[in-house]
Amino acid sequence: MSAKVETPFIKQLSLPDNRLLAYLLDDAPEGAPVVLLSNPLCTNIAVWDHIVPVLNHAGFRTLRYDQPGHGDSSAPADLTTTTFDSMVEDVAYMLDALEIPRLWAWVGVSMGAAKGVFFATSHPGVVGRLVVCDTIACSPANAGVEDPFGPRVASARAEGGMEGNTQATLQRWFGDAWLEGHPKEAERMRRVVMRTSVDGMETCCNALASETFDLRPLLRRVGGAVDEAVCVVGEKDANLPRTMGDMRAQIEDGFREAGKTGEVELVVIPDAGHVCFVDGLEDFVRLVPRFIQAEKK
Incomplete structure (x- = not known):
């Protein structure tokens, strides 16, 4: 049985295929611009609990939601149908239902970052600022490497x-030394991951393993779709500092092609791993509000 993580005021939206999408939209600051927070695989709304107060204090409302089969969102009956395109349309449906025509920013990590690129380029002008954190550029099939998702x-x-996968996931994300040195936060993250259903893990892993998952043709289009972008990665997140350096260059080329000035920055968070806003919390909360705060109206 999944462990319960208590996060208040979660609501559920019925999607066109009758799945439920769980979300949490701040009531305050009243009338403030909205920042959407998009989760990594095997996490839920509660993973952002340390980030939300910081963004609220900076003058933003946050919108969080659970991926299919994660937290309080239901998985599809056919677990093979989830793609990044289908998940993007879930978000578009949610924004329309909540009457949010424009997001001040999309902050995504891992799968949530990849989804941000898909969303921004398929709905140009809806996302103002795109924060892309710790994501691979494409599925293993497209990269020509072994699939890590199927065996999990x-x-x-x-x-x-999810018990065995939870421990393996935490070790992969943070490493044993960090987990042993931060037992309270490690336990919080264990409870978060345990709220993922096996169906939810499988359907989202299917999306990640699909040949339809490929950011590479989309990266140069980001510049024409958003006002600003920044790439963020944990220093210890395998080869992603190099991979995301390549992504950053492609995104910046797209900004130039769109006639926009300014550099797209790559920020490497020291000693952080794959979920860089957890073990790199202090650096993350210094960076992200500063990036999205510019010219807030």
């Missing part, structure tokens, strides 16, 4: 739950 799903299916 198979392991969870064989176990009949």
Whole structure:
């Protein structure tokens, strides 16, 4: 059974295919611009609990939501149907239902960052500022490398739950030394990951493993779709500092092609891993509000 993480005031929206999408929109600051926070795989709304007060204090409302089969969002009946395009349309439906025509910023990490690129380029002008954190550029099939997602799903299916995957996930994200040195936060993250259903993990892993997942043709289009962008990565997140350096260059080329000035920055958060706003919290909360605060109206 999944461990419960208590986050108040979560609401559920019924999607056109009758799935439920869980979301949490701040009431205050009243009338403030909205920053959407998009989750990594195997996390839910509660993963952002340390970030939301910082953004509220900076004068923003936040909108959080759960990926399919994560937290309080339901998975599709057919687990093979989830793609980044379908998840983008879930978000578009949510924004329309909540009467939010424009996001001040999209802050996404891992799968949530990849989804931000898909969303911004398919709905140009809706996202003002795009924060792309710790994401791969494409599926293993498109990269020509071994698929890490299938074996994780198979392991969870064989176990009949998320317990084994949860520990492996936390070790991959943070490393044993950080987990041992931060037991309270490690336990919070364990509870967060445990709220993912195996169906939710499988359907989102299917999206990540699909040949339809490829950011590379989209990166140069970001410049014509948003006002500003920044790339953020944890220093210890495998080869992603190099990979995201390449992404940054492509995004910046797109800004130039769109006739926009200014550089697209790559920020490497020291000693942080894949979920850089957790083990790199202090650096993250210095960076992101500063980036999105510019010319706030």
